[in-house]
Each structure stands twice: as structure tokens, then as C-alpha cells.
Amino acid sequence: MNLTELNQLDYCLNISCTERPGSPAVYILLYVFAAIVVLLTLGGNLLVILSVFHFKKLHTPTNMLVLSLAISDFLIGALVMPPLLIWIIESCWILGQRFCISLSISLTFLTCISIYNVVLIAVDRYFALSNPFLYMNKVSVMRINVVIVTNWCVWVVYSFALLYFNGIVSSWTKCPEVCSLFLNEVWSVIDLVFTFIFPSSVIIILYSGVFVIAKKHATAIRELSKQTRSQTHTESMKSERKAAKVLGILVSVFMACLLPYYIQSLVVEAQYVQKSIVIFCLNSTINPVIYALFYPWFRRCLKIIITLQIFQTNSGLLNVIS
Template sequence: MRGFAYPIWQIVLITVACSIIIFGTIIGNILVCIAVSIVKKLRTPSNLLIVSLAVSDLLVALLVMPFAVSQEVMGRWVLGKTFCDAWTSLDVLLCTASILNLCMISVDRYFVITRPFQYAMKRTPSRMALMIVAVWLGSALISIPPLLGWKTDSSSGYCSVSQDMGYQFYATIGAFYFPLTVMIVIYYRIYMVSSRIAQAEAKSKPAGDCSGGVYTSGGSTPMRKDSHVSSFDHRVDEENHNFPNGAIRKQRDDSTQSMIPKKEHKYFAAFHKKSRLNRISSSKERKATKTLGVIMGAFTACWLPFFILAVIKPVCYHVPDWLSSLFLWLGYANSFLNPIIYARFNRDFRTPFKEILLCRCLGINRRLRSESYAEQYGVGTAGTLRDCIRPPVDTVVRYHSQGQTIVKLGNGETPTNDGTATGNLPPAKL
């Protein structure tokens, strides 16, 4: 029987370290659940999987870790055989659910990246609920067999998961090695797809780029203050807003109205806004993929040592107790790290976490909308926003009226000697 092998200072150190993990896990995962429940922008079908992950991690901290600390400090299990069986099964259930939730999140992210349009129609709350049910059902299938007799009885006085070789093979494959393989393959494919998208974006600048006083339409030919365009077609194709060859559609017209309709300015503003929102959406997807990669890295680093040891222990009986405990708590620490990773790498969670911790839940959605608005346009004031939505574009408009070329913009007309003129298009009204 294992006795009190630790001196008092080590017991204090172990208790403090484990308590930090327990309370940190509880607080972090409660924050995730509260944030999703009160922040409207977080109430998405995909975040149901994150809530399921947070619930499993929270239950690990509430129902599993405290008894593990007790056994670690006391050096033996003092709560009886029946409770030991229930506790170990609960341990396997919740830890496996945490791992399978991570796996399911990676599957969801894969379809979002590779099949955005098809998957968007299928990404409903009911489908997410089915995925969550599959996670918990799979976890139950791995945790229940020892309760039905698939186990080896231990007389050491120490409560641990069944060391039956067949069960260990079944449990480690189902709870770790298979999900890990799926996540590695999926994340590799996500990385390859994201790389191709990034390369494609680098080769062609997005439409309506607002930077450095240059406005590009369609992602190619920029128009600067000194640019001269032979003619300007003020009739925007309402069926296709993508202008060919990166330039505005051109047309000569001997009898054209001298005033450029305001309708075109609205098209410019809407076109630029749409392209900017598309870039922001793409950026958010890449950030979400990066967050998933960090979570996967933390998951592998935390659980791989434990599951390697789980395969070794049934055939090697001389594994030190301290090593088993260290690797077990390293795995538990993954439940502590998940909320921290979301807070560090995902702004959608980081800001609500801060607001909740500061007890500023009232009006949180309004503040988040303001921040999101400023983030979308990269500005903090309406004046700067107006300039970015419709950058001042110097263009040349050629009209033929009684043998003289006249440029007429919203602020007047400017006849020229060479048949051309330059002027600024007025900013679009917001």
C-alpha cells in the first residue's frame, strides 16, 4: 500500500499547484459559458461545440480533480471500492469528452474552410446538437465497460483506471490516438487550403483597397491623383458589380448627361464595403484556424505523455508513481489551458471575458458592436470612415458637347483645352 511518501513542504506545494489548476479551470470555463450565453455575436451554432468543451472541462475540475488531489496527498484511496469505480469511469468519460469535443471542433472548422457555401446551409443548431450527442455517446462507450466488468482488481489501495491490457488498448485508441490522428490530418488539410487562399490573395489585391491614397477596383489597375482615364461610363452594371480588367467600365458617348449620377457613388461605397467585409471575414477565419492550431498543440503536449504511459503500464509494472501522477495532472491541465488559449488568441472571447471579470455585463453587446464597427473599417471616427469607404478618386471624364470636352462633377464643370480634365468624385453619403 502506498503511504505518505511526501514531506510536508511537498504536500503544500502539490496542494497549491493543483488548487491553482482546479480553480483556474472552473473560472475559465464558467467565463466561456457565460460569454456565449450573454453575448449575441457568440451565439452561433459552432460555439455550441465550444460550450460542450467548456462543460466537459468544467466537470473535470468539479468532479474529478478534487478527488485526485486527495488521493495524491494522502497516498491512498479512502472512499471505498464502489466510489472508486464510479470516479474512474467519470474521469474517463469527462476527459474523453473533452478530447472528442476538440476533435469535433476541428472537423467543423475543416468544413467551414473547405466547403464554406455548402456547409453554411447545414451548420444549424440541430446539426451541432447531433455532433455534441455523438461526442458524449462516444465517451460513454469508452468509460462504461469497466463498470460492466472489463477491469482488473487492484489490491494496492490506490484507485486507478482498469489496467486490463485489452481495455487499455480499446480506451487509448478510442479516447486519444484515433482523435489525435483525425485532428492532425484535418489540421494539415486546413493549413494547405489556408495557404493556397493566402497565396491567391497575395497575387491579386482585393477590390476597393483603401490604403495610401490609392483606390483599386477589381484588384488590379490603381487610380491615383495623376491618373488619366480616356472616358468614364457612369452606367454601372447592376447585374455584375465586378468590373473587368480591374478598371471601371468605359464608354464613349457623344451625347451624355453632364452630371454623374449619385447612384454610382453608392455602388462604389457598397462595393468597397463588401470587399472589405470579405477580407475581414477571411482574416477571422485564419485567426480561428490559428487558434485551433494552438489548442491542438496544447492538447497534444498535455495528453500524449499520459497516453504513452497508459500503453506501457499494463506490460511494465515498474513505472514510478510520481511519473504517473505528473502525466495525469499534465493531462488535467489541458482543461485549464483551453479557456486561456481562447482568451489569448480569439478577440471574440477575450473582450467579453474582460468585461465579465470587471462586472460590466450591462450593455456589453452595445460596446462590442461599437468595437466591431471600428474594427471592420479600421477607423475610430466617422470622418475617417467616410474617406475610407469612398476614397477621393481623381478621374477624367470626357464628354462631347458642341465640339468641346467638358468635365462636370458634383461640384461644377471644368472645360479644358486638350479635351481632358481632372476632378475629385464627391464622397459617398453614409
């Protein structure tokens, strides 16, 4: 056995799984809680997906972006959260290297998709508020769908490039009880720039602009209400401001969930950041709650779906917006 192998063996022994310190009842409760979180994530996002797909009135450019985010959140709940929660409960990795590779690929891809879905939502809201007439003429559902598909394709390519050129075989630790993807220095910088620094900067800059514009609109609405009885333009401006406010809350929660992972990943070793990854993934659970609290159309859709009215003829043509 050479020196490298001895060092690897010592490293693996130092981080090997320890015996469970708690009682079986504690672990059962932890697994029940984990199952509830996963089911809430899957169920909440599935309701968003069904709502936007089924009801024709919801086929707007902004809602297509919300749909894309809900799909990525659903996949995070299905592919990432279960092994990640098992990893935390067990205090070490027990699912083997193949599941480790699968988790790393899914986590890399879906994290990027979620981040850039939020970036696209920020761009959409800024464009809609800063130049509403051009937005109505230029931004269509078809064009947004092309942007969304392109976004997904780009991050599929990026994820596999990241894993392939970084060394998909040699970059994973050989310890059976550890799941960690070690990036070389070049890819660490590339990944940090493209998945955190650039999108975070875009989101902060655009939403700063959104809130400035929304404040101007609020002043304009008050002046318009005093000078005219016309409701069409006033209601349109109020609607855009409300959409910006709701999506601003969504973006703020997203950033709050994203920051702990990137801050911790910069200061500790890769295998110790799984708890902050879970915090980021919990954003996928929170998003449908935000829709339920602030979107009346989602509450109406939820009622129609739960009462099975969705199976009635032409239910997709119901006006769930007004």
C-alpha cells in the same frame, strides 16, 4: 488463506503508503497550489461558458463546440482534478474504493468527451475552410447542437460499457491504498483505438489539411488585395484563417498534453500514470488562457462580466465580436 489471497496481500504490502518525507509546510504549499490550479480551471472555463451562453453574437456553430469543450473542461476541474491532485500529494490513494470508482467513471467519460470535442473542432475548421459556401448553407447552430448532444450520449454509453463488460467489480485492485482500473486485453485494444489512435489520426490529418488550405488562402488574399478594393471577401477569408490558427494552437496544446498519458500507460502499470493524467487535465486549465490570449471577443466578454455589466438589460445583445 489461499495462494491468490497471499499474492494479493504481498502486492498490497509492497505498494502501501509510506510516511510523508517532507515537512508540514511543504504539504500545505502543495495543497494551496492544487487549490489554485482547480480554481483557475473552474473559473476560466466558467467564464467561457457564461460568455458563449449569454452573448447572442457568439451563438455560432464553432463556438458551440468551444462551449462543449469548456463544459467538459469545467467538469474535469470539478470532478477529476481534486481527487487526482490529492492522490499525487499523498503518494497513495486515501479516499476509498467508492471514490476510486467515481474517479474512474468520471475520468473515462470526460477524457473521451474532451478528445472528441477537439475532433469535432478539427472537422468543423476543415469543412469551413475547404468548402465555405457549403458550410454556411449546411452547418447551423441547431445541427451542431444535435451533433454535440449525440457525442455526449455516445460516450456515456461507451464509458459504462467499458466499465461493465470489463468487470467493474473484479477489475479494480482490492488494495485500499491503490486506485486503478485494470482493463482486459480486448478492452485495452478497443480503448486505445477509440480514445487515442483514431481521434489522433483524424486530428493530425484534418489539421494538416487546414494548414495547407490556410496557406493557399494567404496567397489568395494577397492577390485579391492587389486586384480589388473589395474588403468583404478578403476579411471573411482572414477571419477563417485566424480561427483556424487559434484552434490549431488549441489542438496542438491538447495533443501535447494527451501524448504523455498514452505513452506512459503503454509501458508502465496503471497505478503509476496519475502524473501524466494530471498533465492531460492541465489542458483544461490552459484552454481558457488560449482563448484570452487569442480571442478578442473573450477579452471583451471578460471585461463585461468582471465589471458586472452582464447584469444590465439587453447586455446579451451587445456586439462583442467587432
